[in-house]
Amino acid sequence: MICPKRTSELLEQFLEPFKDKDPAWEVGVSKIAGRGVFTTRKLKRGDVIFRDMPLLIGPAARKEDTLNTCTVCFKLLPDTKFMCRQNCGLPVCNLCGKKKQHKADCDLFRSWEPCEPDVANSVIIRLLCVARALNCPKEHRDLLYCLQATLDNNHRTEVRNAAKCFRKFPTDKKLLEIMNRAVAVLRTNGFDETSDRTNDNQEFFYRALFPLFALLNHDCVPNSYYTFDEKTNNMIVKASVDIPAGTEITTTYTKLFTGNIARHLFLKMKKTFTCKCERCSDPTEKGTFISAIYCRDTNCTGLAVPEITGMPHPNFNCLECKQKSTHAQVSKAQDLAAGAINAKTNSKSLKTLIQYLKEKCPSFIPDNNYVVIEAKLQVIARLAKSLEDCGEESVGTKAQFCQDILDIMDKLGLGDCVMRTYLEVEKAK
Secondary structure: OOOHHHHHHHHHHHOHHHOOOOOOEEEEEOOOOOEEEEEOOOEOOOOEEEEEOOOEEEEOOOOOOOOOEOOOOOOEOOOOOOEOOOOOOOEOOOOHHHOHHHHHHHHHHHHHOEOOOOOOOHHHHHHHHHHHHHHOOHHHHHHHHHOOOOOOOOOOHHHHHHHOOEOOOOOOHHHHHHHHHHHHHHHHHOEEEEOOHHHOOOOEEEEEEOOOHHHOEEOOOOOEEEEEOOOOOOEEEEEOOOEOOOOEOEEOOOOOOOOHHHHHHHHHHHOOOOOOOOOOOOOOOOOOOOOOEEOOOOOOOOEEEEOOOOOOOOOEEEOOOOOEEOHHHHHHHHHHHHHHHHHHHOOOOHHHHHHHHHHHHHHOOOOOOHHHHHHHHHHHHHHHHOOOOOOOHHHHHHHHHHHHHHHHHHHHOOOOOHHHHHHHHHHHO
16 A cells, blocks of 8 residues: 555645645545545535545547547537647647647647547547646656556556557557556546436546545445536535544445445445445445335235345345345346336336336335335436426426435435435425
8 A cells, every 4th residue: 555645745746726724634544445535623514625636637538429529628619620730639629729738638649640630539539638647747647656546457458449549659668557557547536427416426527537536435325525616627525414533534436326235246346345334234224225125925014125235145134024035036026126117217208107106116116215216316307307298296296206315315324415405406496
């Protein structure tokens, strides 16, 4: 593990533009995993813990994305003639084409000679975020190497694929190592174009690495949340609850309403660790029963929950009659319920879906089950855009569904967050 003191020194230097003389955070040794970020004083709910800015940032540029976005200011450009005239293979607006950032990008990519510089290529544009590590000051690159990186058999694939798009791609091992390291760190700690609000995310349309935030460890009920400044793309991290001095600041790597088993599988497969937080240690998930199903005994009205938390394929026990159900039996029941609800969710009639959730679902799946929560969130999102075919009674439905989910959040102990703000706004409309 890299020394927390050295990490702090590099972070303080990097974040010097914010001129925070009395930071509310410090880097220390974590009981969760490796290093962590801790409060230096007592914080109240809603207090700003820290501000962070991207060490690396660039367009996400996935294959399905629109590629006519300026690589400096990220503004959408006209559909035609948006490529740099200097043949670097990057989209750029007329104003940013004269800026220092684009000149550095342009000089670098032109020296590599893109095979088709006048055609927008998602592989080339996506590489920009990684390639910018080559032009970083030494202390910024040192900070990059301080961050956790997943070095597996796939982390070199992106750079190898990008090399095929240039005639003179570098072969120097040091340059390739810097880019491969940047890929590995971004995969482990970075942001990559997300608008999934169920993970408590604010929409973020770029690929970026925020170094201080990258040190935050995971908790399924985090004590912080983040938003972004749209003008600067800087991150603002706030306390979601009151936090005592010396407490580790946590974030969540998973969706807020994913069930126990699915969370553990995701964290194990994607993040290579097993979560042992308070929520994961409680089969009822703090009394929310997000993972619960009805007992398989038709004469029992109890709820069945995972027998042992933290296991990939646990059996389930009924809390009332104690009947045991195998993982296979539970998965089948859960899949049938999810399939039935998803069929209605994908139907054109929102009114049909609402009636199904209110009248049919309670007979075969608990109202707090994560599948039902996801369906309610979709109803709320669709009603936020239009009443569709539901009429004025849908206003009350939206308010009720918002309250249902807010109640679950309260039981979990989730304080302020992007999701809470969203639901409270929609409920009030």
